[in-house]
Amino acid sequence: MLRLSKLTDYAVVVLVQLARGGAVQTAPGIACATAVPEPTVAKVLKILAATGLVTSLRGARGGYRLARPLAALPVAEVIAAVDGPIALTACVDVSPVACEQQRSCPMSGRWLRVNEAIREALAGITLADMVGETGAEAARAAHPARLPQMTIEEAL
Protein backbone atom coordinates (compact mmCIF):
# COMPACT_ATOMS: atom_id res chain seq x y z
CA MET A 1 0.00 0.00 0.00
CA LEU A 2 2.93 2.22 0.34
CA ARG A 3 1.22 3.72 3.29
CA LEU A 4 2.64 6.15 5.73
CA SER A 5 1.82 6.07 9.40
CA LYS A 6 -1.13 7.79 10.94
CA LEU A 7 1.24 9.79 13.08
CA THR A 8 2.49 11.52 9.98
CA ASP A 9 -1.02 12.46 9.09
CA TYR A 10 -1.49 13.91 12.52
CA ALA A 11 1.80 15.74 12.24
CA VAL A 12 0.59 17.60 9.19
CA VAL A 13 -2.65 18.50 10.88
CA VAL A 14 -0.78 19.77 13.90
CA LEU A 15 1.67 21.77 11.85
CA VAL A 16 -1.10 23.38 9.85
CA GLN A 17 -2.89 24.28 13.05
CA LEU A 18 0.30 25.79 14.41
CA ALA A 19 0.62 27.89 11.31
CA ARG A 20 -2.98 28.96 11.52
CA GLY A 21 -2.77 30.02 15.15
CA GLY A 22 0.37 31.96 14.50
CA ALA A 23 1.63 32.44 18.02
CA VAL A 24 2.69 29.98 20.68
CA GLN A 25 0.18 27.19 21.29
CA THR A 26 0.01 24.46 23.90
CA ALA A 27 -0.46 20.80 23.16
CA PRO A 28 -3.93 20.63 24.76
CA GLY A 29 -4.92 23.71 22.84
CA ILE A 30 -3.94 22.18 19.53
CA ALA A 31 -5.67 18.94 20.46
CA CYS A 32 -8.83 20.87 21.12
CA ALA A 33 -8.59 22.73 17.84
CA THR A 34 -7.87 19.69 15.72
CA ALA A 35 -9.91 16.93 17.41
CA VAL A 36 -6.83 14.78 17.58
CA PRO A 37 -6.60 13.12 21.02
CA GLU A 38 -4.43 15.15 23.32
CA PRO A 39 -1.82 12.53 24.26
CA THR A 40 -1.28 11.87 20.60
CA VAL A 41 -0.83 15.53 19.84
CA ALA A 42 1.71 15.74 22.62
CA LYS A 43 3.55 12.77 21.22
CA VAL A 44 3.65 14.23 17.76
CA LEU A 45 4.83 17.59 19.01
CA LYS A 46 7.65 16.01 20.96
CA ILE A 47 8.81 14.24 17.86
CA LEU A 48 8.57 17.35 15.75
CA ALA A 49 10.45 19.33 18.40
CA ALA A 50 13.16 16.70 18.57
CA THR A 51 13.73 16.99 14.84
CA GLY A 52 13.59 20.76 14.86
CA LEU A 53 10.45 21.30 12.84
CA VAL A 54 8.90 23.13 15.75
CA THR A 55 10.51 24.93 18.67
CA SER A 56 9.32 24.39 22.21
CA LEU A 57 9.02 26.82 25.09
CA ARG A 58 8.87 25.28 28.53
CA GLY A 59 7.31 26.52 31.68
CA ALA A 60 4.12 28.42 32.27
CA ARG A 61 2.94 30.19 29.14
CA GLY A 62 5.08 27.81 27.19
CA GLY A 63 4.05 25.84 24.15
CA TYR A 64 5.12 25.18 20.62
CA ARG A 65 5.87 27.38 17.66
CA LEU A 66 6.63 26.66 14.02
CA ALA A 67 10.35 26.76 13.34
CA ARG A 68 9.76 27.59 9.70
CA PRO A 69 6.83 28.80 7.61
CA LEU A 70 4.81 26.09 5.91
CA ALA A 71 6.06 27.18 2.53
CA ALA A 72 9.56 26.18 3.56
CA LEU A 73 8.49 22.81 4.87
CA PRO A 74 8.53 19.98 2.35
CA VAL A 75 6.35 16.97 3.12
CA ALA A 76 9.42 14.83 2.86
CA GLU A 77 10.81 16.38 6.03
CA VAL A 78 7.67 15.77 7.99
CA ILE A 79 7.57 12.16 6.92
CA ALA A 80 11.24 11.71 7.66
CA ALA A 81 10.79 13.27 11.08
CA VAL A 82 7.89 11.08 12.11
CA ASP A 83 8.38 7.84 10.26
CA GLY A 84 12.11 7.90 9.90
CA PRO A 85 14.04 8.24 6.67
CA ILE A 86 12.12 7.49 3.53
CA ALA A 87 13.06 3.99 2.48
CA LEU A 88 11.34 1.15 0.75
CA THR A 89 12.60 -1.60 2.98
CA ALA A 90 14.23 -3.80 0.46
CA CYS A 91 17.00 -6.15 1.38
CA VAL A 92 16.78 -5.72 5.10
CA ASP A 93 17.67 -8.31 7.70
CA VAL A 94 18.53 -10.85 5.08
CA SER A 95 21.72 -12.63 5.93
CA PRO A 96 24.35 -11.94 3.30
CA VAL A 97 25.14 -15.65 3.30
CA ALA A 98 21.75 -16.54 1.97
CA CYS A 99 22.35 -14.17 -0.88
CA GLU A 100 25.80 -15.29 -1.88
CA GLN A 101 24.43 -18.75 -2.43
CA GLN A 102 22.75 -17.43 -5.50
CA ARG A 103 24.62 -16.80 -8.68
CA SER A 104 23.87 -13.12 -8.33
CA CYS A 105 21.39 -11.46 -6.10
CA PRO A 106 19.06 -9.85 -8.60
CA MET A 107 18.01 -7.21 -6.14
CA SER A 108 21.14 -5.50 -4.91
CA GLY A 109 20.57 -1.80 -4.89
CA ARG A 110 17.65 -2.03 -7.23
CA TRP A 111 15.35 0.09 -5.19
CA LEU A 112 17.73 2.99 -4.80
CA ARG A 113 16.51 4.62 -7.95
CA VAL A 114 12.87 4.18 -7.08
CA ASN A 115 13.54 5.47 -3.62
CA GLU A 116 15.23 8.51 -5.01
CA ALA A 117 12.32 9.24 -7.31
CA ILE A 118 9.90 9.20 -4.42
CA ARG A 119 12.16 11.29 -2.27
CA GLU A 120 12.35 13.95 -4.94
CA ALA A 121 8.63 13.94 -5.44
CA LEU A 122 8.06 14.46 -1.75
CA ALA A 123 10.74 17.08 -1.46
CA GLY A 124 9.03 19.15 -4.08
CA ILE A 125 5.76 19.56 -2.19
CA THR A 126 5.54 21.83 0.81
CA LEU A 127 2.87 21.91 3.47
CA ALA A 128 1.80 25.23 2.06
CA ASP A 129 1.08 23.47 -1.22
CA MET A 130 -1.11 20.98 0.57
CA VAL A 131 -3.04 23.64 2.38
CA GLY A 132 -3.52 25.63 -0.77
CA GLU A 133 -5.01 22.71 -2.62
CA THR A 134 -7.71 22.11 -0.06
CA GLY A 135 -8.71 25.70 -0.16
CA ALA A 136 -9.53 25.18 -3.79
CA GLU A 137 -11.51 22.08 -3.04
CA ALA A 138 -13.46 23.64 -0.24
CA ALA A 139 -15.97 24.81 -2.81
CA ARG A 140 -17.34 21.38 -3.61
CA ALA A 141 -17.81 20.32 -0.03
CA ALA A 142 -18.95 22.79 2.56
CA HIS A 143 -18.11 20.64 5.56
CA PRO A 144 -15.77 18.23 3.87
CA ALA A 145 -15.50 15.61 6.60
CA ARG A 146 -12.46 13.70 5.54
CA LEU A 147 -12.94 11.86 2.27
CA PRO A 148 -13.43 8.26 3.33
CA GLN A 149 -11.10 6.39 1.06
CA MET A 150 -12.04 7.60 -2.30
CA THR A 151 -8.41 8.54 -2.21
CA ILE A 152 -7.36 4.95 -2.15
CA GLU A 153 -9.63 3.71 -4.86
CA GLU A 154 -8.72 6.41 -7.30
CA ALA A 155 -5.07 6.34 -6.49
CA LEU A 156 -4.02 4.04 -9.26
Add this chain to the structure above:
Amino acid sequence: MLRLSKLTDYAVVVLVQLARGGAVQTAPGIACATAVPEPTVAKVLKILAATGLVTSLRGARGGYRLARPLAALPVAEVIAAVDGPIALTACVDVSPVACEQQRSCPMSGRWLRVNEAIREALAGITLADMVGETGAEAARAAHPARLPQMTIEEAL
Protein backbone atom coordinates in the same frame (compact mmCIF):
# COMPACT_ATOMS: atom_id res chain seq x y z
CA MET B 1 9.00 4.78 6.79
CA LEU B 2 6.92 4.78 3.70
CA ARG B 3 7.91 1.22 3.25
CA LEU B 4 6.51 -1.24 0.83
CA SER B 5 5.88 -4.84 1.69
CA LYS B 6 8.40 -7.59 1.37
CA LEU B 7 6.07 -9.34 -1.00
CA THR B 8 6.59 -6.55 -3.49
CA ASP B 9 10.30 -7.01 -3.26
CA TYR B 10 9.87 -10.68 -3.97
CA ALA B 11 7.57 -9.91 -6.85
CA VAL B 12 10.28 -7.91 -8.56
CA VAL B 13 12.80 -10.68 -8.03
CA VAL B 14 10.40 -13.21 -9.45
CA LEU B 15 9.52 -11.09 -12.46
CA VAL B 16 13.16 -10.50 -13.25
CA GLN B 17 13.83 -14.19 -13.01
CA LEU B 18 10.93 -14.86 -15.34
CA ALA B 19 12.37 -12.46 -17.85
CA ARG B 20 15.78 -14.01 -17.53
CA GLY B 21 14.56 -17.56 -18.11
CA GLY B 22 12.52 -16.49 -21.07
CA ALA B 23 10.28 -19.50 -21.47
CA VAL B 24 7.66 -20.98 -19.17
CA GLN B 25 8.90 -21.58 -15.64
CA THR B 26 7.34 -23.36 -12.71
CA ALA B 27 7.01 -21.89 -9.24
CA PRO B 28 9.44 -24.39 -7.68
CA GLY B 29 11.90 -23.69 -10.42
CA ILE B 30 11.82 -19.97 -9.81
CA ALA B 31 12.10 -20.54 -6.08
CA CYS B 32 15.21 -22.57 -6.67
CA ALA B 33 16.71 -19.94 -8.93
CA THR B 34 15.99 -17.01 -6.64
CA ALA B 35 16.42 -18.51 -3.16
CA VAL B 36 13.01 -17.19 -2.21
CA PRO B 37 11.10 -19.87 -0.29
CA GLU B 38 8.89 -21.84 -2.59
CA PRO B 39 5.48 -21.26 -0.95
CA THR B 40 6.16 -17.55 -1.04
CA VAL B 41 7.07 -17.64 -4.70
CA ALA B 42 3.86 -19.50 -5.39
CA LYS B 43 1.90 -16.91 -3.48
CA VAL B 44 3.49 -14.04 -5.34
CA LEU B 45 2.95 -15.69 -8.68
CA LYS B 46 -0.71 -16.27 -7.93
CA ILE B 47 -1.13 -12.61 -7.13
CA LEU B 48 0.73 -11.53 -10.23
CA ALA B 49 -1.35 -13.90 -12.34
CA ALA B 50 -4.56 -12.60 -10.82
CA THR B 51 -3.64 -9.07 -11.81
CA GLY B 52 -2.45 -10.08 -15.25
CA LEU B 53 1.23 -9.27 -14.93
CA VAL B 54 2.06 -12.88 -15.69
CA THR B 55 0.07 -15.51 -17.51
CA SER B 56 -0.32 -18.97 -16.09
CA LEU B 57 -0.48 -22.33 -17.81
CA ARG B 58 -2.05 -25.09 -15.82
CA GLY B 59 -1.55 -28.79 -15.94
CA ALA B 60 1.58 -30.81 -16.47
CA ARG B 61 4.32 -28.81 -18.20
CA GLY B 62 2.51 -25.72 -17.07
CA GLY B 63 4.03 -22.74 -15.31
CA TYR B 64 4.20 -18.98 -15.60
CA ARG B 65 5.23 -16.61 -18.32
CA LEU B 66 5.67 -12.84 -18.41
CA ALA B 67 2.66 -11.13 -19.90
CA ARG B 68 4.76 -8.14 -20.95
CA PRO B 69 8.45 -7.40 -21.34
CA LEU B 70 10.10 -5.77 -18.35
CA ALA B 71 10.53 -2.54 -20.26
CA ALA B 72 6.75 -2.20 -20.43
CA LEU B 73 6.27 -2.89 -16.75
CA PRO B 74 6.36 0.15 -14.48
CA VAL B 75 7.17 -0.44 -10.82
CA ALA B 76 3.92 1.23 -9.96
CA GLU B 77 1.99 -1.65 -11.45
CA VAL B 78 3.89 -4.25 -9.51
CA ILE B 79 3.36 -2.38 -6.28
CA ALA B 80 -0.30 -1.88 -7.03
CA ALA B 81 -0.70 -5.56 -7.85
CA VAL B 82 0.89 -6.83 -4.67
CA ASP B 83 0.21 -4.16 -2.09
CA GLY B 84 -2.97 -2.79 -3.51
CA PRO B 85 -3.43 0.67 -4.94
CA ILE B 86 -0.80 3.20 -4.01
CA ALA B 87 -2.24 5.28 -1.23
CA LEU B 88 -0.96 7.09 1.77
CA THR B 89 -3.65 6.03 4.17
CA ALA B 90 -4.91 9.36 5.28
CA CYS B 91 -8.35 9.87 6.62
CA VAL B 92 -9.36 6.26 6.86
CA ASP B 93 -11.95 4.80 9.19
CA VAL B 94 -12.56 8.10 10.86
CA SER B 95 -16.23 8.65 11.45
CA PRO B 96 -17.44 11.69 9.54
CA VAL B 97 -19.24 12.78 12.66
CA ALA B 98 -16.05 13.24 14.60
CA CYS B 99 -14.82 15.46 11.83
CA GLU B 100 -17.87 17.66 11.48
CA GLN B 101 -17.46 18.65 15.07
CA GLN B 102 -14.47 20.66 14.02
CA ARG B 103 -14.78 23.98 12.30
CA SER B 104 -13.13 22.53 9.23
CA CYS B 105 -11.17 19.37 8.89
CA PRO B 106 -7.76 20.64 7.82
CA MET B 107 -6.93 17.40 6.13
CA SER B 108 -9.64 16.71 3.61
CA GLY B 109 -8.08 15.62 0.38
CA ARG B 110 -4.72 17.02 1.29
CA TRP B 111 -2.76 13.96 0.46
CA LEU B 112 -4.18 13.56 -3.01
CA ARG B 113 -1.54 15.72 -4.51
CA VAL B 114 1.28 14.01 -2.70
CA ASN B 115 -0.14 10.68 -3.66
CA GLU B 116 -0.28 11.69 -7.26
CA ALA B 117 3.31 12.82 -7.24
CA ILE B 118 4.44 9.47 -5.95
CA ARG B 119 2.27 7.61 -8.38
CA GLU B 120 3.82 9.48 -11.27
CA ALA B 121 7.31 8.89 -10.04
CA LEU B 122 6.67 5.18 -9.80
CA ALA B 123 4.91 5.02 -13.12
CA GLY B 124 8.00 6.42 -14.80
CA ILE B 125 10.32 3.61 -13.76
CA THR B 126 10.09 0.21 -15.38
CA LEU B 127 11.52 -3.04 -14.13
CA ALA B 128 13.93 -2.90 -17.02
CA ASP B 129 15.25 0.36 -15.60
CA MET B 130 15.84 -1.29 -12.27
CA VAL B 131 17.67 -4.21 -13.79
CA GLY B 132 19.78 -1.96 -15.95
CA GLU B 133 20.91 0.07 -13.00
CA THR B 134 22.23 -2.89 -11.12
CA GLY B 135 24.16 -4.04 -14.10
CA ALA B 136 26.04 -0.77 -13.92
CA GLU B 137 26.69 -1.18 -10.24
CA ALA B 138 27.94 -4.71 -10.55
CA ALA B 139 31.41 -3.33 -11.15
CA ARG B 140 31.94 -2.03 -7.65
CA ALA B 141 30.80 -5.18 -5.92
CA ALA B 142 31.66 -8.55 -7.35
CA HIS B 143 29.26 -10.53 -5.20
CA PRO B 144 27.02 -7.71 -4.06
CA ALA B 145 25.07 -9.50 -1.31
CA ARG B 146 22.22 -7.12 -0.81
CA LEU B 147 23.29 -3.77 0.52
CA PRO B 148 22.31 -3.94 4.20
CA GLN B 149 20.51 -0.70 4.75
CA MET B 150 22.84 1.85 3.51
CA THR B 151 19.82 2.55 1.41
CA ILE B 152 17.90 3.71 4.41
CA GLU B 153 20.56 5.90 5.94
CA GLU B 154 21.29 7.73 2.73
CA ALA B 155 17.69 7.99 1.74
CA LEU B 156 17.09 11.40 3.16
Add this chain to the structure above:
DNA sequence: ATATAAGAGGACCGGATAAGTCCTGATACT
Protein backbone atom coordinates in the same frame (compact mmCIF):
# COMPACT_ATOMS: atom_id res chain seq x y z
C1' DA C 1 -8.70 -43.64 -19.54
C1' DT C 2 -5.81 -42.92 -15.88
C1' DA C 3 -2.05 -41.03 -13.46
C1' DT C 4 0.61 -37.16 -12.60
C1' DA C 5 2.27 -32.46 -12.68
C1' DA C 6 1.17 -28.03 -12.00
C1' DG C 7 -1.65 -23.84 -10.74
C1' DA C 8 -5.97 -21.73 -8.04
C1' DG C 9 -7.81 -20.40 -4.01
C1' DG C 10 -8.49 -20.14 0.42
C1' DA C 11 -7.66 -20.80 5.73
C1' DC C 12 -4.66 -20.44 9.27
C1' DC C 13 -1.04 -19.27 12.80
C1' DG C 14 2.69 -16.53 14.55
C1' DG C 15 5.37 -12.44 14.92
C1' DA C 16 6.47 -7.77 14.21
C1' DT C 17 5.18 -3.07 14.47
C1' DA C 18 2.40 0.87 15.04
C1' DA C 19 -1.06 3.33 17.93
C1' DG C 20 -2.32 5.07 21.89
C1' DT C 21 -1.94 5.87 27.00
C1' DC C 22 0.29 6.97 31.17
C1' DC C 23 3.86 8.16 34.46
C1' DT C 24 7.80 10.60 36.21
C1' DG C 25 11.07 14.26 35.84
C1' DA C 26 12.85 18.85 34.25
C1' DT C 27 12.11 23.77 33.40
C1' DA C 28 10.46 28.39 33.43
C1' DC C 29 6.97 31.78 34.26
C1' DT C 30 3.89 34.12 37.94
Add this chain to the structure above:
DNA sequence: AGTATCAGGACTTATCCGGTCCTCTTATAT
Protein backbone atom coordinates in the same frame (compact mmCIF):
# COMPACT_ATOMS: atom_id res chain seq x y z
C1' DA D 1 7.19 28.83 46.32
C1' DG D 2 3.75 27.18 43.31
C1' DT D 3 2.06 25.93 39.04
C1' DA D 4 1.85 25.17 34.19
C1' DT D 5 4.11 23.21 30.58
C1' DC D 6 7.37 20.34 27.95
C1' DA D 7 10.72 16.00 27.94
C1' DG D 8 11.34 11.37 27.79
C1' DG D 9 10.46 7.01 28.37
C1' DA D 10 7.77 2.52 29.40
C1' DC D 11 3.96 -0.07 28.66
C1' DT D 12 -0.35 -2.23 26.70
C1' DT D 13 -3.16 -3.15 23.04
C1' DA D 14 -4.49 -3.97 18.47
C1' DT D 15 -3.68 -4.46 13.80
C1' DC D 16 -1.57 -6.21 9.90
C1' DC D 17 1.88 -8.63 7.32
C1' DG D 18 4.63 -12.70 6.44
C1' DG D 19 4.70 -17.31 5.78
C1' DT D 20 2.81 -22.08 5.59
C1' DC D 21 -0.36 -25.56 4.44
C1' DC D 22 -4.39 -27.92 2.56
C1' DT D 23 -7.64 -29.00 -0.93
C1' DC D 24 -9.54 -28.54 -5.53
C1' DT D 25 -9.18 -27.87 -10.46
C1' DT D 26 -6.89 -28.38 -14.87
C1' DA D 27 -4.21 -30.26 -18.50
C1' DT D 28 -0.60 -33.08 -20.27
C1' DA D 29 1.56 -37.61 -20.90
C1' DT D 30 1.50 -42.44 -20.84
